[in-house]
Every structure is written in C-alpha cells, then in structure tokens.
Amino acid sequence: MKRDIGLFGKQTYDLLVIGGGINGASIAHLAARSGIRTALLEKGDFASGTSSRSTKLIHGGLRYLENFDFELVYESLRERAVQLKTAPHLVKPLAFLIPVYRGDRRPLWMMRFGVFLYDLIAGPYRVAPHQSLTKEKVLELEPGVKREGLKGGVLYYDAQMDDARLCLENVLSAAEAGAHVANYAEATGFLKANGRAEGVKAVDVLSGAEFEVRAKRIVVAGGPWTNGLLRLDDDHAKKKVRTTKGIHIVYKDRLSDRALFIPSASDKRIFFVIPWLGHSLIGTTDTDYVGNPDQAGAEPEDVDYLMRETKRVFPRLDVSPAKILSTFAGLRPLVRKGGSANKVSRKHLFHESPSGIIFVVGGKYTTYRAVAEDCLRRIFKDFRPVKPFTVYGGGMVAENxxxxxxxxxxxxxxxxxxxxxxxxxxxxxxxxxxxxxxxxxxxxxxxxxxxxxxxxxxxxxxxxxxxxxxxxxxxxxxxxxxxxxxxxxxxxxxx
Ligand SMILES: Cc1cc2nc3c(=O)[nH]c(=O)nc-3n(C[C@H](O)[C@H](O)[C@H](O)COP(=O)(O)OP(=O)(O)OC[C@H]3O[C@@H](n4cnc5c(N)ncnc54)[C@H](O)[C@@H]3O)c2cc1C
Structure with missing residues (x-):
C-alpha cells in the first residue's frame, strides 16, 4: 500500500478523519467499508500517539465496577468478544491473578464478589469462568509473590492485544476498502465557508509540501491533541479533554505466565505485571499532565514507583532496574472532569463545534469499534455498518x-x-x-x-x-x- 499525498486534492470526500490513532483508524475503516468516500490524515505515524502506549488490554475493566460504571463494563466485555473473534492473531485471552493481603483496601470477599459480578455482566461474552483461590493455590501458581499476610486470591480472564498493530490493521483495512490514508500528514488549519468547516489545510511532514483536503464532514480523533485542535477550529473553544499520563516498563524477566493485578501499597492504585513478548510489561501510573503531548515521557520518579511496587510484590525474585529493557509513556485523553483521574469514566462522547466538526472525546481502546459505529451513526443518519466486522489480518489461521x-x-x-x-x-x-x-x-x-x-x-x-x-x-x-x-x-x- 502506497502513501500518495497527491490523491487528496482530487475530490471532495464525504468524510475526513484527523488522527490515525485507534479511534480515527476505526472510524475511517468502518466508513470506507460502508462505501463512504473517506480520507484520513495522521501527523506522525499511525498509532504513534496513545494507541501504541497503552497497557495492551482488551478488557471490561474490573476496577470500573468500583465506580458503578456497569454500562461501560458491559460494552467493553461485548467488544472484547468481538475483538477475540475478529482479530485472534492480535487479541488473545489472558488469565489475571489478584493476590489479596491482610489489610488490603479491597478485602478477599470484595474481590470474589467483583470477579463474580464481572463474569455475570459478561454473560455470553465471558472468556472463561473465574476462580477463588486459597493462599496455598496462589503460592502454587505464583511462588514468587510475597507470602506474609497473604489471604488468598482470585483468578479471572480478560484479553491482551498488540495495540500498535491493531490500529495499523484498521488503517490498512480502511485503505483496502478505498479510503485515502496518509501518515506524516498534519492538519494545520480548517477551511471554512459561512462558518462551516469544509476541509483542512495540511502539510506533508516529510517533504514540507502544503496541500488541502475538502470534505462534507470532518471528524477529529486527536486523542491528547484534541484541545489544540479545538482551538485550531475556534480560538475561544473550551478544553474538552483532560490528559493523564501513564508509563510502562518493559522488563527483561518473565515474572509470571499470567497477568498480576496488584493494588499499589503507596497510593492504592491498581497496576499490572503482564507477560509480554517473552518478557514482562509493568504499568501503569495515572498523573495529570498539562504539557505538550508530543513531549510526554517516563520520568525517573514514575519508573522508581513501578520498580518499588514490583519489588514489594516479588520479594524473592531479583527485581532490578538493570533489567529494564525500555520504558514508554502515553496520555489518556479523558473527558474533562475534576476529581481523581482514575474515577473519571472511560466512556466516550462526541462534541460538535459550531462549525460542524465532530470531536471524539474520551473512550478506551477496547471499545474502538463501538466508538466508530456511534460516531458514523451520528454523522450519517442512514449509516449501517457492514457486517461482519473484520480486520486486515482476518480470522483464525487454519494452516499448520x-x-x-x-x-x-x-x-x-x-x-x-x-x-x-x-x-x-x-x-x-x-x-x-x-x-x-x-x-x-x-x-x-x-x-x-x-x-x-x-x-x-x-x-x-x-x-x-x-x-x-x-x-x-x-x-x-x-x-x-x-x-x-x-x-x-x-x-x-x-x-
Ligand atoms: C497508559 C495508558 C494505558 C492504557 N491502557 C489501556 C488498555 O489497556 N486498554 C484500553 O482499552 N485502553 C487503554 N488506554 C486508553 C487507550 O489507549 C486510548 O483511549 C486510545 O488509544 C485513544 O486513541 P485515540 O485514537 O483517541 O488517540 P491517539 O492514539 O492518541 O490518536 C490521536 C492521533 O491524532 C494525531 N494528531 C494530532 N494532531 C493532529 C493533526 N493536527 N493532524 C493529524 N493528526 C493529528 C496524533 O498524532 C495521534 O496519532 C490506555 C491509555 C493510556 C495512556
């Protein structure tokens, strides 16, 4: 598939999507497959924003039950089933173990009830049944975890994905269905007539050449860049997105064959230790971030926090900073609300500006297909998604x-x-x-x-x-x- 900036000036599209993260990619994908003439511009590489910097879980989000966000959990569990079926090469079931200790903020009975409710809400979309574990069983499964104060645990199932490739496959599917897509193509201003947006000025970041793209409707799926794009449309626009930073460590040792879900001792947040590429992925943090989204990075204090917590959980293993292979930071583009960041719902919403541009706000990776469908139904009243939903790599590979x-x-x-x-x-x-x-x-x-x-x-x-x-x-x-x-x-x- 070739990138051809020259194509963009040749027609007025039905839909122009700004942002090639998972939300923009899936909106372009679903639109193109439904016969909507679609263009997609991404200022960096596809998935170079938040969509390659997540914890890589396709999950209902057990912890959202605490916020009584049952609708979001149900929607996510339903989408988990869709993703497991349609992209089995990139989305795989994963067992999660939660060890519970004396004095934990969430006692064993609560965790048992939580996983019971999680499976109940999943109903037909359940991956495999949860289990309650005795202290002995936890230690049999995870001999490296701290023994002192261990009361028992629970085991439940969610799914793990390759976020960057899943996003890319949505872009490739969009292109295969006829969308014109380009990475390194930045929207720099909106073209307007009578106050209505009818396209963008853009620059080919690789050559410096400027060009224009015209479209009947425009969607901005700018993730953490949304506030800046709102201002590009309207100098006085209010911020709609709250960005919080989460970092991850890719750690050399495979600390466990399953994911561990652990409440941190210092701030009661949840973090994960997840098997990843034969190694481990440790994360994440959740702190407000107000700087330039292009410059978010993993700071030493973020890394120290995760290393300290991991060492506490695995006191018998040689957990050492020398085994850090890499770190990465991502920004959650949350719906702008006050209060604790982890209490802000991950449910998406759409904001339509006076010039008619639709901005995608919030959401989580897991629900991307539903976000795309909602977005297109909102714009095109007669929109019907082409069924079944598929991604570029297709279903199960049957060959040996x-x-x-x-x-x-x-x-x-x-x-x-x-x-x-x-x-x-x-x-x-x-x-x-x-x-x-x-x-x-x-x-x-x-x-x-x-x-x-x-x-x-x-x-x-x-x-x-x-x-x-x-x-x-x-x-x-x-x-x-x-x-x-x-x-x-x-x-x-x-x-
Ligand atoms: C630390 C962390 C962990 C997470 N873990 C999970 C998880 O395990 N499971 C889950 O479901 N969700 C998770 N999420 C949430 C999920 O990753 C995000 O909701 C999702 O990736 C957001 O996708 P997006 O397309 O909206 O944004 P992005 O992926 O950020 O895409 C926006 C794109 O817009 C582009 N852009 C900006 N300005 C312009 C412009 N002017 N012209 C052209 N392009 C432009 C950017 O370059 C960027 O690529 C996590 C998030 C974080 C930060």
Whole structure:
C-alpha cells in the first residue's frame, strides 16, 4: 500500500478523519467499508500517539465496577468478544491473578464478589469462568509473590492485544476498502465557508509540501491533541479533554505466565505485571499532565514507583532496574472532569463545534469499534455498518505452521511468529520470500524477525522511518535499542 499525498486534492470526500490513532483508524475503516468516500490524515505515524502506549488490554475493566460504571463494563466485555473473534492473531485471552493481603483496601470477599459480578455482566461474552483461590493455590501458581499476610486470591480472564498493530490493521483495512490514508500528514488549519468547516489545510511532514483536503464532514480523533485542535477550529473553544499520563516498563524477566493485578501499597492504585513478548510489561501510573503531548515521557520518579511496587510484590525474585529493557509513556485523553483521574469514566462522547466538526472525546481502546459505529451513526443518519466486522489480518489461521515451514524452508518458529503478527496476511510475507529467497535471513532472535518483514513494513504497511518499522510494525524497539546493523538494513528498504 502506497502513501500518495497527491490523491487528496482530487475530490471532495464525504468524510475526513484527523488522527490515525485507534479511534480515527476505526472510524475511517468502518466508513470506507460502508462505501463512504473517506480520507484520513495522521501527523506522525499511525498509532504513534496513545494507541501504541497503552497497557495492551482488551478488557471490561474490573476496577470500573468500583465506580458503578456497569454500562461501560458491559460494552467493553461485548467488544472484547468481538475483538477475540475478529482479530485472534492480535487479541488473545489472558488469565489475571489478584493476590489479596491482610489489610488490603479491597478485602478477599470484595474481590470474589467483583470477579463474580464481572463474569455475570459478561454473560455470553465471558472468556472463561473465574476462580477463588486459597493462599496455598496462589503460592502454587505464583511462588514468587510475597507470602506474609497473604489471604488468598482470585483468578479471572480478560484479553491482551498488540495495540500498535491493531490500529495499523484498521488503517490498512480502511485503505483496502478505498479510503485515502496518509501518515506524516498534519492538519494545520480548517477551511471554512459561512462558518462551516469544509476541509483542512495540511502539510506533508516529510517533504514540507502544503496541500488541502475538502470534505462534507470532518471528524477529529486527536486523542491528547484534541484541545489544540479545538482551538485550531475556534480560538475561544473550551478544553474538552483532560490528559493523564501513564508509563510502562518493559522488563527483561518473565515474572509470571499470567497477568498480576496488584493494588499499589503507596497510593492504592491498581497496576499490572503482564507477560509480554517473552518478557514482562509493568504499568501503569495515572498523573495529570498539562504539557505538550508530543513531549510526554517516563520520568525517573514514575519508573522508581513501578520498580518499588514490583519489588514489594516479588520479594524473592531479583527485581532490578538493570533489567529494564525500555520504558514508554502515553496520555489518556479523558473527558474533562475534576476529581481523581482514575474515577473519571472511560466512556466516550462526541462534541460538535459550531462549525460542524465532530470531536471524539474520551473512550478506551477496547471499545474502538463501538466508538466508530456511534460516531458514523451520528454523522450519517442512514449509516449501517457492514457486517461482519473484520480486520486486515482476518480470522483464525487454519494452516499448520510446521507444514507451511516444511514447504517454504523457514523454521517453524518463524512461521508461527508470522502467523501471530500478521494473521492471514502472513502469506504476503512468505510471498516476498518466495520472490527473493535472501529475504528469509533472520535479523533478530528475540523476537524472531526475518528480513522480509522489514521489506513488508515499508512496501505494504506504509512505514516511512526506521522507528515506524521497529516501534509499531514490529516489536523490536520495545526490547531495547535496535542494533545499528539492523537499523541500516531497514534503511535500505526505506530508500
Ligand atoms: C497508559 C495508558 C494505558 C492504557 N491502557 C489501556 C488498555 O489497556 N486498554 C484500553 O482499552 N485502553 C487503554 N488506554 C486508553 C487507550 O489507549 C486510548 O483511549 C486510545 O488509544 C485513544 O486513541 P485515540 O485514537 O483517541 O488517540 P491517539 O492514539 O492518541 O490518536 C490521536 C492521533 O491524532 C494525531 N494528531 C494530532 N494532531 C493532529 C493533526 N493536527 N493532524 C493529524 N493528526 C493529528 C496524533 O498524532 C495521534 O496519532 C490506555 C491509555 C493510556 C495512556
């Protein structure tokens, strides 16, 4: 799939979407599949904002039960079922264990009731039944956790995803359905006639060339950048988004085979230790952030907090900052409300400005398909989503990795990892190897990557910079600095 900025000046679109995070990507995807002439502009790379910096859970959100947000939990659990079915290569069931200690703010009976209610609300969308665990069972499953004061625990199920790729697959699906999409294309101003917005001025961030895009309707899915985009439309617009920062640590050791859901000792927040790429993902924090969204980063105090809490939970394991592979920070674009950040509902809403632009506000990753559908129903009164919902990599891969590997001369582990990453599109990568056998060369063991994947990221997935390849098309960059040689190999394909 090629990025072609020249296409944008040639027609008036039915719909222009600003922002290529999960919300913008899915709105463009659903719109294009329904025959709406759609354009999508993203100022950085697709998913380079919040949508590659989440905790990577497709979940109802057990903790939202505390806020009595039952509607959001139900909607999320329903969407979890949709995602597990439609993107099984990117969204996988995951067991969560909650160890409960004497003196915890949420005692064992409350946790047992919480997971019972969670499964009850899920009804037919339940992944697998929850379990109550004795202290002995918790220690059998998680021998590394703190023993002192342990009362027991609960086990329940949610799902884990690859957020950057799921977003990318929505962009690719949109493009495949006829949408014109571009990364590194920034909207810099709105074109208006009689007070109504009828397009944007934009700049190709890579070449500096300016261009215009005209559309009958405009949606801004700007995530943490929404307040700035509101002001671009109207100098006097009030802020609608409250941004709170959450950081994660990618940690070398696989601390557990399941996710641990842990109340922190210092501020009673919840944080997770989750198996990720054979290692662990530890996060997150939740602190108000008022600076430039482009500059949010993981500060040493954020990292110390998570390391301290992880060490407290696993006193017998060698938890050390030396094993931090990388850190990343994301900004939650929450509906602007006062009070504690973790009490603000993650339910989305839409704001229509006097010039007719629809701004997407709030939401969580899990509900992206529902957000897109709601948004399009609001704009196009006769909108009917095309069913069934599918994403680029498609449903379950039926082929056997060993058999395929035998036929193409690749290691079975490589074929399996291609199936995991690309779903049914793994065949496109194999087709590249068939055409140019030198692309079968392995360029990384952890995670396993072959050269063809670098070529594929550029030729078929619109990567424009090495970081697009390593941070979002492939998970290499989150496991530490990418070796120079590998950077250079990727650059050869980018020329
Ligand atoms: C720490 C953290 C953990 C989270 N964990 C989870 C989780 O486990 N599960 C879950 O369901 N949700 C989670 N969320 C929430 C979820 O990640 C977000 O709700 C979601 O990613 C927001 O997507 P978005 O498309 O609205 O925003 P973004 O992904 O930020 O997309 C907005 C895009 O707009 C682009 N943009 C801005 N200005 C312009 C312009 N002028 N022109 C063109 N493009 C522009 C930006 O570059 C950006 O890519 C988490 C959030 C955070 C911060």
């Amino acid at each position: 990795a060993e058999v395929i590997a035998d036929g193409c001369g690749l290691e079975p582990g490589i074929v399996r990892s291609l199936m995991d990453l690309y779903g049914g599109r793994y065949r496109d990568v194999l087709a590249l190897v068939e055409k140019a056998p030198s692309l079968a060369e392995k360029v990384s063991d952890d995670p396993p990557v072959i050269k063809a994947q670098l070529a594929y990221a550029v030729e078929a997935e619109m990567a424009r910079k090495p970081e697009d390849v390593f941070m979002r098309r492939l998970p290499l960059g989150s496991l530490g600095p990418v070796p120079d040689g590998l950077q250079k190999t990727a650059e050869q394909f980018l020329i």
